[in-house]
Amino acid sequence: MNSPSPKTRANAFLPLWYAFAAFLCLGYIVLPFFYTLRSATFVDGAFTLSVFQEFFGNPNHVQVALNSLKLGVGTVLVCGTLGTVLALYMTFLAGKHKMILHILLLSPMMIPGVITVIAFIQLYGESGLVTKALQMLLNLSSAPFTFKGFGAILFVIAYTQYVYFYLNVYVALKYLDYSQIEAARSLGASWGRVFKDVILPVIKPALLLSTILTFASGVSSFSGPNLIGGYKVLSTQIVLSKVNNHLEMASVQAVVMFAISISVMLLVRWYGRKTSGVQADRVATRVVPLRANPLLVLGARVVVIAQIVLILLPIAAIVYLSFMTTGSIMQEIFPHSFTLENYQTIFAKPRVLQPLLNSLEMSALAVVIGLLITVPSAYIIVRNRTKLSGVMRFLIMLPSALPASLIAINLINAFAQENIFAFNVPLIGSYIILPIAYTVMALPMLLSSNEVAIGSLHHTMEEASKSLGAGPLRTFVSVVIPNTVPGILAGGVLMFIRMIGEYTMSALLYGIHNRPISISIVTNLQEYETGISLAYGVLVILVCYVALALIFKLDKNRFV
C-alpha cells in the first residue's frame, strides 16, 4: 500500500498556490501602490517632495482635502444615526411586514451609486419633480432650495450608505440578551440608560466597523460630488489632474486620500481595542416585543416611513421618466409624453447597446477571475490556519483599505508602461484593465464570503463521506460542492451587482474598447440625451434585481 494520503497530495499543491497568489497580489495590489508613491516623489528621475509641497502649499488643494474629510465625518454621523435608529426599530418594534421592510431598507445597496445620484437630481435638482411640485404647492417664484454642494451630496450619500450601519447593527442586535434588558428595566433603568448600559456595549463592535466602512466611502465618494457639483473633493480633483495629464499630482492626491482614510481606520480600531466592548454570547436569544414610550415609537415610525419613501421615490421617478421623450423631460413641468423610443434606441443601435454589454461582460469576468482566485484561497485559509495562509489572507484583503481612486491610480502608474507582471504588455487603454480593477476591488468581499461558505462545511462532513466509501472526487461532487457552491455563487452575484455600475475606477481607466455603462449614463445626461441615460439606468436596476432574486434563491439566509 503506497498510495499517498490526501494530505501529502494537498501539500504538494499548497506552495504552488502560495506562489501564484503572491505573484498576483504583489503584481496587482502591492507594487502598483509603490509605483504611485514613486510617481508622487520622483520627478525626472530624481527624488523630490516638490509635488507634495505644491499640494500642501496651495490653500485650494488643502481645502479640497479638508472637504473630503468633512464629507467622511458627515457621512458617518448621518448614516450612524439613521442606520442605528432603523436597526433598533426593526429589532424591537417592527411587527407586521418585517421581512419586506427589511428587504426594502437593504435595497439602496443594490443600485449603483451613479444611478441613484442621477435619480436624485431628477427629483430634487433645479428642475426636479419634487422641487417643481413644492414650488407650485407653495406658490414660489423660484425653486425652494438649490440641490448643490455639501448638503445635497451628504443627502445622497446618507441615503445609500446607511445600509452598512443598519445591517451590521441589526445583525449584532440578534445576539442581545433580552433578559438583560428586562433585568435593567426591573431595576428601574430608563430606556436611555438601557440603551447606554445594555444595548450599546453589544452593538459597539458593529458601530465601529460601520464607522470605518462609511467613513472610507464618504471620503472617497465620487459620483455624488462629480454629478451634483458645488463641492470639490479629492476624488473629483484626482480625475481632473489625470485628465490634465498631471499624473504626479493625481498620485499625491490619491496618497493623501489614502492617508486620511487609513488613519481614521487605525484610530477607530485603536479606540475599539482600548475600550473593548462586551463579548456577547454568540447565541441568538428569544425576541420579545418591547413596550416602549409611545412617543418614541411614533418618532421611529416616522423615520422608517420617510426612509421607505426616500428609497422608493428615486426608483419610481427613474422608471417613469425613462418612458418619457427627452424633449418632454426637458420642457414639461411634469412630463407626460409616453414613449418607448429610449429603449428602442438602445436595443436598435449596437453602438448604444455596447456599453451595457461591456459592463455585463466585464463585471462577470471580474467575478469569475475573483472566484478562481478566492475559492481555493478561502479553502486553504479555512482548512490550514498557518502563518503563510495568514499572510495570503492579509494580501488579498488589502484592497478593502484602498479607496477606489487609489486602486485606479495605482494601476495607471504600474501598467501605463511595460510591466513584468503583465508580461510586458502595457495594459492601460486595453480592454482588460477595467476587469482587472474590478477584480482587485472585489477580492476582499469575495474572499470573506467564500470563507463563510466554506467554513460552514465542517471537515467531518468530508470525512464522513470518505468513511462511507466515497473517494475524493465523489466527496467533492456530492458533498463539498452542493454545500458550499450556493454561498459562493451568492457572494459572486452580489459582487457582480456592485461592479456593474462601478463609476469611480471606470472614470479613470476606461477607453474606447471598454466604455462601461456608468460612463455612458453620465455622458448621455451631459449631452442632453436624458431619456437614454435614464433607460440605461432602468436596465441596470433590472439586471441588479434579477441578480438579487438569484441570491435569495441561492442563499436565503444571507441578509437575515
Add this chain to the structure above:
Amino acid sequence: MSDVVLQGITHRFESEDVLKNIDLTIPHGSFYTLLGPSGCGKTTLLRVLAGFIVPSEGRVFIGSEDVTELPCEKRNMGVVFQNYALFPNMTVGENIAYGLKVRGLSRTEIQERCSRYVELAGLGDYVSRHVQELSGGQQQRVAVARALAIEPQMLLLDEPMSNLDVALRAKMREEIRAIQQQTGITTLFITHDQQEALSISDYVAVMREGAVLQTGTPEDIYNHPEGEFVANFVGTTNELENQQLRPEQLMLANADQGGTPVRISTVRFTGPFYEYTAVNEQTGEQYHILERNRGTGSARSVGDACSLVPCE
C-alpha cells in the same frame, strides 16, 4: 475471528506526541470504550482506526490484514461523528443510502437495506425529511443508521452523546447498546463520562496524555483501579488502612465501635443515597461515604462523632 489490533501506535503532531506507543486489542463483537479527559488523544486514536490519520509509527490490523496505510474510503468503517456530520443537502433517506450508492448497489438492494436500518433506528416517519428539521436525538439516529447501513467491519462512535441533554443521553445510550447487541458489530465508543463508559461497555481503556493507563472490564476498572489517576477518574476514592475504597465500600459506625474516628462535616441527600463527608480530626484526612436511603431519615448529622469502617 477478526479482532482489531493496534500495535505500538505513536502519533506526532507538530513535534508533540499525541499518542504514545499504544497497544490495544479490540475483541471481535465487543463494545469497547476509550475513556479519558478531553485532550487525552482518544479521538486521535479513533481517527487512526478510521483511516483519517496515518500514525507516525505502529500498525493497525483488522484480523490478519494490515490496514495501516489503507485510506479511509477503502476501510469499511462506520463512523458516527460528535457533530453527526450529516449532509445538509440530502434527506434522511439519502443520507442513509449514500454509502450504498457509493458502493454501486442495485436500486432494490439499496431500498431494502435502507429500510432495514431506518427501521432499526426507529426513523420510519422521517425518511423524506431534511436533516435540519430533526431534533438532536433524531439526527444521532440518522448518523448511526448511515454508519451501519454500509455493514461496516466496525462501528466507531466519537463522543456521540455530548450534544444531547442528560435525559436523552441515557435513552440513546440504551438504544446504541441494544443496536450493538442486535447486530453484534464490533464497536469503539469514545467518551469522557465515566458513568457512560461503565454502564455501556464490555471493555474500557482509560487514557491520559496520549497513553493507555489501564484496560479491562468495567468491573475491573472500577474495583481494581491501577494508580491514582484511574481510581479518581472512574469514581471517588478514599484511602483507609492502606486500601483504596469507594464511598459505597465504607460505612459509618458508632464512635465506640473501633475503626477510624471521624467527625461528620456535611450531609447531602440525593434520593436513593445519603452522601457524607467526614474528617479525621487528627490527620485532617477527608472521606466520602455513601449510604443507602432506608426510608428512616439520616442516621447521622453534621458534627456527629463516628467511626469509619470498611463494609464486609
